[in-house]
Each structure stands twice: as structure tokens, then as C-alpha cells.
Amino acid sequence: MDFDVVIVGAGVAGLAAAIRLKQRANEEGRTISVVVVEKGSEVGAHILSGAVIDPSGLDALLPDWRADPERPLTTEVTDDRFYLLGPAGSLRLPNLLMPPLMGNHGNFIGSLGNVARYLAAQAGALGVEIYPGFAATEVLFTSDGAVAGIATGDMGIGRDGQPKSDFTAGMELRASYTIFAEGARGSLTKQLLDRFNLTEGRSVQKFGIGIKELWQVKPEKFRKGLVQHSFGWPLDMQTGGGSFLYHFDDNLVTVGFVLHLDYKNPTLSPFDEFQRFKTHPLIRKTFEDGRRIAYGARALTEGGYQSVPKLAFPGGVLTGCAAGFMNVPRIKGSHNAIQSGIGAADAVFDGLSEERSNDTLDTYESGWRGSVVGRDLKPVRNVKPLWSRFGTLAGVALGGIDMWLHTLFGASLFGTLRHDKADFESLKPLSDVKPIRYPKPDGVLTFDRPSSVFLSNTNHIEEQPIHLRIVDPEIPLKHNLPLYGEPARLYCPAGVYEVVYGDEQAKTDPRFVINAQNCVHCKTCDIKDPSQNITWVPPEGGGGPNYPNM
Secondary structure: OEEEEEEEOOOHHHHHHHHHHHHHHHHOOOOOOEEEEEOOOOOOOOOOOOOEEOOHHHHHHOOOHHHOOOOOOOEEOOEEEEEEEOOOOEEEEOHHHOOHHHOOOOOEEOOHHHHHHHHHHHHHHOOOEEEEOOOEEEEEEOOOOOEEEEEEOOEEEOOOOOEEEEEEOOOEEEEEEEEEOOOOOOHHHHHHHHHOOOOOOOOOOOEEEEEEEEEEOOHHHOOOOEEEEEEEOOOOOOOOEEEEEEEEOOOEEEEEEEEEOOOOOOOOOHHHHHHHHOOOHHHHHHHOOOEEEEEEEEEEEOOOHHHOOOOEEOOEEEOHHHOOOOEOOOOEOHHHHHHHHHHHHHHHHHHHHOOOOOOOOHHHHHHHHHOHHHHHHHHHOOHHHHHHHHHHHHHHHHHHHHHHHHHHHOOOOOOOOOOOOOHHHOOOOHHHOOOOOOOOOOOOOOOOHHHHHHHOOOEOOOOOOOOEEEOOOOHHHHHHHHHHOOOHHHHOOOOOEEEEEEEOOOOEEEEEEEOHHHOOOOOHHHHHOOOOOEEEOOOOOOOEOOOOOO
16 A cells, blocks of 8 residues: 555654644645554553643644643643652652753643544544554565555464464555654664664663553542652662652542663562552552552653654654653653654655655754754753762752753753663673562552553453564573573563473572563563563554553
8 A cells, every 4th residue: 555654653743743744735735645553452552651741742733722622631730749758758859949841830631642542533534544453563665775664564373473264464555754653662663773873873772661550549639730750769879760640630640650771780670669669658648548440561762862863764754752752850752752743744744745755854853953852852961861870869969950050051061971871781690789579569559460461451362473572592591590580570560571490499490481461562671681682573463551541
């Protein structure tokens, strides 16, 4: 099938690009064909974010969205709090100490998945074709090496790799330009970074893992519009991360935990740190007698301004979190995702208007640093490297000073710091760390992985090929297990990876087990595995989590 534009990913970046393309076409009386493919079973099924949403992106894309009775965001921030947590207490940081860009008043609390669903409705009304349940698994190229579109994955393949009775071949979707909006650590984006050497001259990309639960709390514990951020306990001062509570809609509270994936201790479990965080006296009181109704996890791009790769290459562009446009200290990326989608669409439309195709859209690459996206990311560019180098207390303080200097004088004492190394390189051997012991979950406030995955509504077709590809099957047991205790069993928030022993007590006859059906598509294994031995690829279209209101 031939289109003018193919967009990979129905998140807010991809849908914003689709809407903007159709808006431009309508303004100029042109007809262009735009198709969006989405691996989730429906638009929004795989979308996970905090989310406190800066509305500037929506305002730019759909200026009248606030007057729409179907608008996806209705809860404005009314109270903005920052805390430093210790093991038993907390210290509220005065808002006056925070750089103005860290403020949340004027923002909205809600579900980014619902924002994506809203944008999909707007795109559909403009004539955009949207195909959920179709995973893009292959990049297509012209004879001279330019991107020519994508192919969706075959369906109905058995575990042995052979077609089953319900086999359906994938489709080739060819286009003049292809926009990749896959989110953090997209499988096709990863290939494009290598093929076109898009990271040359850039700092290494950094990542975090965000884990989130949605609770319905008692009315007396609900504070509509409250935004509460914290850092510190349960993490030590050398491990980066933070946490949040957002009160929105009718007695709903989002609680989440972001852990930087450059942590050093291989016995650390992001999932269990999150569960432990909820037991803090400041936090637990909100959830007493409440009900947990949803769970999910997702990788985040954290490299920032200096880690953004080259965005344009022959026949295509990167946008949104695939490009790394998240603002780390603000824990926000959706506004930049939408704005970058608009920028990508404008560059693509200009190319089509000039009857070009499959060339490099240099204006998109050259223009982003001077755009609203670049202006958002530049003042905060040193926060993450300072945090990684100097730890939580000193690093956060220095990052705050740097943001203030940029706010007041437009300059930084540090210039632009680079990130030292990739996240998978940071783990220390077991012999060099103190093992972390986690308490058993109580089933009331803290929970185990299986019950959490159940709430993510994760489902995969039985007997399909495992979508977590192990390059060398001997590495998990012969290298990772003795050196690191096989950290995959801990960094995965869904219990996908296990080491099972023939004799559990004697720890003999170990087997490395992959429970691929549990995968919530967070991509952490692809990022953090110390041997870079795991490659995440899309399963059959429609598989994975089905997040409600997340």
C-alpha cells in the first residue's frame, strides 16, 4: 500500500504529526494520504506517563481544545509540593527555591493514554487512517538506501517459526516520508540510529524506568489538583530517582516512581523500591483503605539536550521520545512530543509540497534547537549529568543552581556536560556491593509482580515466537549469574526473567527462564542488560498491556 506519509506509533507525537499534516493540507487545498500504525490493541493501550501535562503542545496543535466538551484534561494543578524523604520523615522544600520552570501551576493532571485517544479522534475526523494492532517490524529501503516505509509483522506464526492455520502475512506500507514516533528505545529507531550513524557527535543516551499505579482513594484523603514530587528515600544518595503523587478526576491518585537506569548495585529492584516507597509515613496515609486499580511500567529517555540524535535521514525523521525530548527534572515530555510532531509534520509537508520524496529533511534537524523544544531542554541539560556524578544531595543542589543561572542570566557555569557512559556499563560485581533485602509484600499497600501484571491487562497470543531475543543463551548463567546475580530477574518490573534451580536449597542445576507473556513492553531489559545480550522486538500486533486511564 502506498501513502504520502507513514507514521509509526500512535502516541501523542505521532498523532500530532498526523493532525498537523492534515491541517496544512486543508489550509492549502491539497490532498495527502497519512497512515498511522500502532502495535497496541487500541490507541492508548501502551501509553504510560505520570502525568502532569504542560498544555503548551495541545494549545499549539488544537487551540480550541479547552472548549471541547470531550477534552481529555479537566483537572488543573492547584497545589504544588516538593519533598526530600528520609527513612522516617520528610522535609518540604519551599517553592520559592525552585526555578520557575519547575512550577506546575497552569498544568493539568490526567491520563496521557486518554490524551492519545482524544488526538486519535481528531486525526480520524481529518481523514487520517489509523491501524491499531499492527506492529511495525521492518524498515523498508529504496535501492539507494533511503527509508521507503515499513512492513508490519506477520500474524499467526507458531513458536517454531512456522505459519499456523490463522496465518496472515504482514503488509508493506510505502511512503514518500516515514515518521518514527515509537517512544523510548523503539526497536526500529534503534536500527536507524545504527544504520545512519545518527548518534555521531552526540552524548550517549541515558534512560530511566518509570513504574506507576493508579488508585481510587477515600474521599477524605483526596486533594483534587495536588501535585507532590519527592526524592531521596528509599534510594541511597548515590542512586538517582524520584517519585510522584497526582490527585485528579474523581478520587483518583496516580503514584509513581522513576529510577535512573545508571544505578550500580545489581541486587537493586526498581519494582521493590517502588513498593517500599509507598510505606513511607508521608505516602502511605493517602492509600489507607484505598483500592489499586491499574499498574504499568515504561522506559524513559533521560539524556536530554546533549543526547538527542540527528533527527533526519534519507526518507524519514525521529520525533517525540524516540528522539529523546523528555525534560528530566520536570518529569515531562508530552508537550515536547506534540511540538516535535508539529515540527516533523511541517518539514514533511514542505518536502511533499516541493514534490520531493525520500530525501533528508535537513530543516527539521537544523531547526529544533532554536524551537520551543530546544528552548525547553537547554536550561535543564546539566541536571542529569550532575546528579549522576555527584549523587542526589550535591547533584540536585548543583542542578538547581545551574537552572537558576540559566533562568537569570541565560548561561551555565558548566557549559554542556556530557554523560560518561551507557547505563548498561554502570553495574558493579556482586562482590563489590552490599546486597539489598526487600520485605515481603503485604497485599494491601505493597504487592508482588504477578498481581501487578494482572492489573496491566497484559496479554500475548499463545505459542508465538518469543519476542525477547537472547543473542548468546549461555551468557545469563555463565556470565551474568556469577558476576551480577543475573540482574534481569530484578530490573524487570513484570517478572519476565527468572533463574530456576533444580535444587532450590543447594542452588544447583540453574535454568534461565523467560516468561515472555508477562512482558509489559517497558524495554528495560534491552537497555540495562550488562552484556547487551537481550534485544526487545515487537510481538504479534495487539499483544502487550492494555492500560486503562494511564
